[in-house]
Amino acid sequence: MTSVTIIGHDVRTVEATVGAGHVLLDPEQLPAALGWELKPEGLCRDDVCVPVRERSSLFVDDRLDVARVAEALRRPVVIDADARLVSIALPTEQRRQAIDALVAPAVELADLDGTRHSLDEWRGKKKLLVAFASW
Amino acid sequence: MALDDSADDVRPWTEGITYPVLVDPQHVLTEQYAITNVPTVIWIDEDDRIVRPNGVAFSNDMFKEFTGDESGPHLELVREWVHTGAVPMSPDEAREAVDDLDDDAVLARLHFRLAAHARRAGDDATARAHFARAAELAPHDFTIRRAQLPLTGGDPFGQEFFGFYSEWQEAGRPYNGLGSVRSES
Numbered sequence: 001m002t003s004v005t006i007i008g009h010d011v012r013t014v015e016a017t018v019g020a021g022h023v024l025l026d027p028e029q030l031p032a033a034l035g036w037e038l039k040p041e042g043l044c045r046d047d048v049c050v051p052v053r054e055r056s057s058l059f060v061d062d063r064l065d066v067a068r069v070a071e072a073l074r075r076p077v078v079i080d081a082d083a084r085l086v087s088i089a090l091p092t093e094q095r096r097q098a099i100d101a102l103v104a105p106a107v108e109l110a111d112l113d114g115t116r117h118s119l120d121e122w123r124g125k126k127k128l129l130v131a132f133a134s135w
Numbered sequence: 136m137a138l139d140d141s142a143d144d145v146r147p148w149t150e151g152i153t154y155p156v157l158v159d160p161q162h163v164l165t166e167q168y169a170i171t172n173v174p175t176v177i178w179i180d181e182d183d184r185i186v187r188p189n190g191v192a193f194s195n196d197m198f199k200e201f202t203g204d205e206s207g208p209h210l211e212l213v214r215e216w217v218h219t220g221a222v223p224m225s226p227d228e229a230r231e232a233v234d235d236l237d238d239d240a241v242l243a244r245l246h247f248r249l250a251a252h253a254r255r256a257g258d259d260a261t262a263r264a265h266f267a268r269a270a271e272l273a274p275h276d277f278t279i280r281r282a283q284l285p286l287t288g289g290d291p292f293g294q295e296f297f298g299f300y301s302e303w304q305e306a307g308r309p310y311n312g313l314g315s316v317r318s319e320s
Contacts, residue, residue, distance in 0.1 A: 007252045009163045076238070078245040080253075083261040087249035089166060089241050096235045098167065102185040102226060104177070105167045109157035112142045112149065117157060120183060126217060129177040130194075131159075131170050133138040134148055135281050135291035 006033050006066075006086045009108070017063060018081045024063035034088070036073060038064070043073055050074075104129070136164055138173060138278055140251060140286060160251060165278045166244050169236050171311045172277035176209070178216065186222045187212075188233045189312030204315040212316060232313050243273035247283065254286055263287065275306045 004016040004023050014033045017024040031037045035045055038058070042051040050073055052058060058068045066086055070077035076089040089095070098105050104127075106120040119127070136157045137145040149156050164170055168177060170189060178187035192209040199205060215221050224232075236244075250265035266283045273279040280299045284291040303309070 005252065005256075007161065007248050009161055011161075011252065076241045076245060078242060078249055078265070080249060080261060080265065083249075083253060083258060085249050085253060085261070087245040087252075089245055092241070095167060095169075095241075099169055099233060099235050100230065102188070102229055104179040104183045104185050106183070107136075107159075107163050107167055109136060109159050109163065110142075111155055111157050112146060114142070117155060119179075123183055124181050126181060127179040128213065129136060129168075129179055131136055131138060131164050131168070131173050131175040131177075132148075133173045133278075133282060134144045135139075135285050 002084060004084045004086060006088060008034075008088045009090075016066075018084060021079065021081050022060065023066040023079055023081055023086055024060055025066060025069075027064055030064060030069065033066070034069065034073070034075075036069075043069065138162055138164065138170075138282060140255070144285075160255075161248050162244055162251075162278060162282075166236070166241065169233055169240075169311050170278060171240075171273075171275075171309070175312060178213075178222070185229060186216075186226075187224060187313070188229050190232075191310060191313065191315040193315075202315075205318060208316040208318045234311055239272040240276065243269040243276065243279050246272065247279055250283070251286060275303050275309045277303075 001015045002018055003013050004018065006012045006014065012033060014025065014029050025033055027038050036043045039049065042049040052072050058064055058072060067077060067079055070088055074091045074093060076092065078087045104119060106118045108116055108118040110116050136159050138159050139145050140160050142158050145156065145158055168189060174193060175189045176192040177185060177189055180186045191204060193204055193206040195206050212223050246265040246269035250262045250269060253265065254262035266287055269279045270283065281291055281296060284295055289295040
């Protein structure tokens with residue numbers, strides 16, 4: 001077992017087994033790793049479940065393969081097993097729907113003092129979102 | 136919202152600014168809003184609906200000589216929106232203006248995110264490999280190509296940048312969104 005860092009919109013560290021390009025998790029670790037858990041009805045978060053047709057396809061022996069779980073969730077993923085790093089996107093459909101529906105996703109980010117804010121804090125006001133950078 | 140690695144990188148640019156400034160080291164915005172360059176401005180109404188999507192717009196004319204973009208006409212439209220609620224386009228036009236990311240653009244963002252994290256953790260070899268892969272996957276995306284220059288020892292205003300800039304020009308200056316607002320004349 002080794003520590004693997006999962007970088008999504010936040011950064012999480014979980015214990016995992018790593019080998020031959022794969023990151024394998026104890027099913028108990030899945031909620032800590034990706035925010036979803038494996039239930040009889042599929043991969044679930046809150047009251048949403050994504051059905052999994054072939055449950056065994058997610059497993060290598062008794063451990064979950066992160067790449068296959070990400071695929072089942074339709075979340076693009078990049079895995080660097082040697083570096084112990086996983087980088088994971090939102091579900092493709094979730095991103096696409098927000099863009100097509102002109103809904104402003106409630107991104108949550110820290111301000112310069114480290115305090116986190118979610119865009120929906122300013123609901124009820126007009127907002128100009130300015131993406132800028134020092135580069 | 137700054138597409139920068141840390142609050143320290145952003146602070147020098149925020150003196151005197153009274154509105155909230157957030158830092159986005161994971162480039163969450165470039166994924167969720169399909170942003171490919173800065174500055175990109177998005178108008179979001181009281182109900183959190185996008186009424187004018189990704190658009191090139193500057194707050195002043197500092198870069199006018201270089202980009203040819205004037206700040207005034209866009210700011211005029213913003214004032215009108217604030218005062219009267221008038222939006223310069225229909226929802227269909229807004230929807231037309233921005234494309235969802237393609238698969239390679241999403242993967243490029245993931246490689247960038249992984250590289251930036253590896254660099255912060257001191258693993259420069261991993262960082263370099265994934266920054267390079269990100270650049271291959273999204274060769275004309277400023278949030279991938281230019282954003283990595285200060286993180287890989289390059290100069291965002293130097294030789295490497297101008298090399299990338301000519302590639303981008305040859306590709307037809309791709310930008311995912313609305314061009315800058317021109318004055319009516």
